[in-house]
Amino acid sequence: MQIDATGLGKRFQRDWIFRGLTRSFRPGSATAVLGPNGAGKSTLLNTFSGQLLPTEGKLTYALAGHALAVEDVPRHLAYAAPYLELLEELTLLELLRFHTQFKPLRTGVSIERLVDIMYLEKARQRLIREFSSGMKQRLKLGLALYAEAPLLLLDEPTTNLDASGVAWYQEHVQATRTGRTLLLSSNVPAEYAFCDEQLLVTDFQTTR
Numbered sequence: 315m316q317i318d319a320t321g322l323g324k325r326f327q328r329d330w331i332f333r334g335l336t337r338s339f340r341p342g343s344a345t346a347v348l349g350p351n352g353a354g355k356s357t358l359l360n361t362f363s364g365q366l367l368p369t370e371g372k373l374t375y376a377l378a379g380h381a382l383a384v385e386d387v388p389r390h391l392a393y394a395a396p397y398l399e400l401l402e403e404l405t406l407l408e409l410l411r412f413h414t415q416f417k418p419l420r421t422g423v424s425i426e427r428l429v430d431i432m433y434l435e436k437a438r439q440r441l442i443r444e445f446s447s448g449m450k451q452r453l454k455l456g457l458a459l460y461a462e463a464p465l466l467l468l469d470e471p472t473t474n475l476d477a478s479g480v481a482w483y484q485e486h487v488q489a490t491r492t493g494r495t496l497l498l499s500s501n502v503p504a505e506y507a508f509c510d511e512q513l514l515v516t517d518f519q520t521t522r
């Protein structure tokens with residue numbers, strides 16, 4: 315998905331979180347959105363997802379050369395973030411069947427295959443609320459990485475992952491990024507080392 319931001323700014327009450335962001339994001343690019351805690355990384359991702367409206371400026375989206383209205387962006391978006399909750403009252407298989415009705419998996423990836431990819435075979439019939447925090451994070455990432463979605467937003471993707479979980483994330487984000495537009499908010503180099511572009515949110519806070 316092609317995304318073009320022009321003079322983009324977001325303000326909460328009197329505080330500008332970022333302002334004057336003009337930049338293009340092309341299909342196939344991976345951009346690390348960087349900045350200290352509270353800088354506005356999540357706010358920026360939420361704005362790009364269409365969940366938050368910009369206070370000023372313009373965001374335009376295009377898919378295969380055709381303009382896409384902001385209200386149609388969620389259909390083409392996969393998003394994993396600590397603040398996006400899973401349906402905890404479902405078992406893993408129930409959740410995967412429910413979720414994939416709205417957000418289909420990539421061609422060639424079945425629910426069973428995704429369970430194997432996430433190393434959650436033994437948890438098929440377990441309730442999500444009984445999962446460890448690392449299992450939940452692998453599930454969130456698996457759903458996002460293997461969704462059929464040209465726009466991928468990842469907020470702090472290795473939250474709660476141990477060393478093998480981080481290696482798993484690195485392998486699968488690489489395996490699924492081709493052709494997608496990826497924005498990844500992070501403070502952890504191991505999460506974003508593979509990104510070819512960086513966006514420092516503090517560069518857009520001079521008028522705060």
Ligand SMILES: Nc1ncnc2c1ncn2[C@@H]1O[C@H](COP(=O)(O)OP(=O)(O)OP(=O)(O)O)[C@@H](O)[C@H]1O
Pocket residue numbers: 326327331349350351352353354355356357358
């Ligand atoms: N809905 C909201 N209303 C008011 N202020 C908000 C809202 N959401 C975020 N903020 C403020 O916007 C600023 C940026 O927050 P944001 O969560 O985007 O930062 P971040 O860079 O993602 O931080 P972290 O690295 O800690 O996750 C913070 O000062 C936060 O308090």
